[in-house]
Amino acid sequence: MPELPEVETVRRGLMPVLEGARILKADIRRPDLRWPFPENMGARLTGARVNRLRRRSKYILADLDTGETLLIHLGMSGRMLIDQKSGPTGIDAFFHTLPTPAKHDHVVLDVDSGARITFNDARRFGAMDLLDTQQEGTHPLLAKIGPEPLSNAFDGPYLHASLKTRKTPIKSALLDQRIVAGLGNIYVCETLFRAGISPKTQAGQLTKHAAEGLVPIIRDVLTEAIAAGGSSLKDHRQTNGELGYFQHSFQVYGREGAPCTSPGCDATILRISQSGRSSFYCPSCQR
Numbered sequence: 220m221p222e223l224p225e226v227e228t229v230r231r232g233l234m235p236v237l238e239g240a241r242i243l244k245a246d247i248r249r250p251d252l253r254w255p256f257p258e259n260m261g262a263r264l265t266g267a268r269v270n271r272l273r274r275r276s277k278y279i280l281a282d283l284d285t286g287e288t289l290l291i292h293l294g295m296s297g298r299m300l301i302d303q304k305s306g307p308t309g310i311d312a313f314f315h316t317l318p319t320p321a322k323h324d325h326v327v328l329d330v331d332s333g334a335r336i337t338f339n340d341a342r343r344f345g346a347m348d349l350l351d352t353q354q355e356g357t358h359p360l361l362a363k364i365g366p367e368p369l370s371n372a373f374d375g376p377y378l379h380a381s382l383k384t385r386k387t388p389i390k391s392a393l394l395d396q397r398i399v400a401g402l403g404n405i406y407v408c409e410t411l412f413r414a415g416i417s418p419k420t421q422a423g424q425l426t427k428h429a430a431e432g433l434v435p436i437i438r439d440v441l442t443e444a445i446a447a448g449g450s451s452l453k454d455h456r457q458t459n460g461e462l463g464y465f466q467h468s469f470q471v472y473g474r475e476g477a478p479c480t481s482p483g484c485d486a487t488i489l490r491i492s493q494s495g496r497s498s499f500y501c502p503s504c505q506r
Contacts, residue, residue, distance in 0.1 A: 221293045223277060223368070223401030224444035225455045225463065229299050230274045231445075232458030236301055236334035237281065238272045246327040248320060252340060253294060257349045263287065264328070264349075276364045276400035280355070288352045290360065294344030301458045303334045364400045368437050373399060375431030382422040382430050389425065390418035390498050393433075402437070405450055408472045408499050410440050417505040418491070418498040443468065471499040479504060 221229075245264035247256060257263070267283040274280065279299075281289040291299070302317055317335050320327050326338040326347060338345065350358050365381075366372035381398045382389070392398060393407045402410075411418050413436045416429065449455055449463035452473070457463060466473075470480045475490040479501040486503035 221455055222403030222406055224441055225449035226277050226279060227274055227445050228449045228457055230272055230279050233299060234272050236332045237269050237336060240330040240332040241268045242328050242330050244329040248325050252325060252343045253346045256347060260349060275361055276396060282352055286352055287349045288355060290348040290350060292346040294340060296342040297340040297345030298456045299458055300337045300339060300460060301334050363397050365396060365398045367400050368441060375434050378434055379427050379430040382425055385422035387422055388418060388493060389416060389420045389422045390493050392422035404496050405472050406440050409470060410437050412471045412500060412505060415505055418500050474499060
């Protein structure tokens with residue numbers, strides 16, 4: 220499932236063509252994805268202008284001038300792809316120059332910036348919803364999400380206070396979206412390696428120094444991943460269809476049996492299962 224860097228990469232790719240644009244046509248090509256689409260979704264989107272494009276955790280939020288917000292979740296295989304044709308600028312000519320939607324193109328938005336934004340999702344684990352912008356904080360998918368890791372609200376004292384009473388492994392604690400938004404398996408594994416902390420360490424047993432020290436490392440890992448366009452392991456694509464390439468910088472994730480990259484370390488990367496997910500770590504460098 221796409222994590223924060225992948226979703227942020229998609230949001231940034233959409234901004235030039237979608238933020239400030241008016242939706243000329245919203246073609247909803249099936250009744251549902253993971254859940255049913257909201258009633259009259261196509262009609263509610265058609266004619267609306269996108270005032271602002273945001274991200275909250277792993278969700279993209281498009282604030283509309285109608286007072287509603289379009290919530291987009293990419294799921295396991297969802298992609299937001301942009302197609303923009305050059306040539307005549309008239310509306311009729313514009314529609315005729317764009318390709319016919321493919322089998323898994325479930326939502327197609329034609330906008331007055333001259334672009335077509337297509338939500339393609341082969342596995343249909345993604346989701347879209349329309350919510351009252353003013354009531355965003357009460358939406359079931361957003362209500363209990365913790366602070367954004369790149370925001371000022373996420374700092375050392377906050378993280379230490381959030382972890383000190385936890386009796387779960389630090390790996391599980393950092394995956395808890397109520398503690399910090401948007402972190403997933405890949406970036407928690409990479410963060411704990413850089414911090415020298417075993418994924419098996421109990422969160423509440425971390426010293427204040429260690430807990431607070433995780434904050435800048437988390438930010439560094441996420442910032443580097445965003446700059447690399449995210450990680451493409453199976454399905455993630457940027458809005459132009461290109462792969463992300465942060466996977467080439469993995470130090471532990473997916474590297475079971477490979478040598479540790481730390482200078483002077485002769486250990487190999489191990490994989491263990493924690494709460495049904497694989498954790499990758501160096502048994503020598505991470506204590």
